[in-house]
Each structure stands twice: as structure tokens, then as C-alpha cells.
Amino acid sequence: MKNDINCHASSNAVYGLGLIGAAIYYISHATGFWMGALGILKAIVWPAFLVYEALQKLGVTP
Numbered sequence: 001m002k003n004d005i006n007c008h009a010s011s012n013a014v015y016g017l018g019l020i021g022a023a024i025y026y027i028s029h030a031t032g033f034w035m036g037a038l039g040i041l042k043a044i045v046w047p048a049f050l051v052y053e054a055l056q057k058l059g060v061t062p
Contacts, residue, residue: 019043019044026038
């Protein structure tokens with residue numbers, strides 16, 4: 001069980017750094033308070049945007 005936890009530590013770090021980077025990006029481009037709040041929510045789900053765009057470029061999604 002201990003090895004399973006250690007195997008996922010690097011992916012958690014990558015997601016965490018991506019979360020921080022996306023939050024900084026979205027907040028810096030926000031035009032108001034609510035757009036900044038929406039940016040934080042977008043930063044939490046940034047992998048979903050990434051996968052959707054990748055699948056769209058590959059022609060998998062309609």
C-alpha cells in the first residue's frame with residue numbers, strides 16, 4: 001500500500017503546479033472580480049479543457 005501512494009506523488013505535483021499556473025494565468029487575464037473567481041474554477045478543471053481540445057484537434061469529438 002505504501003508504494004501505491006509514492007507512485008502517484010509525481011502526478012499530484014504536476015497537477016498542483018498546473019493548477020497554480022492556470023490560476024495565475026486566468027486571474028491575470030480577468031477583467032473583474034467575478035471573472036477572477038471563474039478563473040479559479042477554470043484552473044481547478046484545466047485538465048478537462050486540455051483533453052477536450054486535444055481530442056477535438058485529433059478529430060475524435062464532433
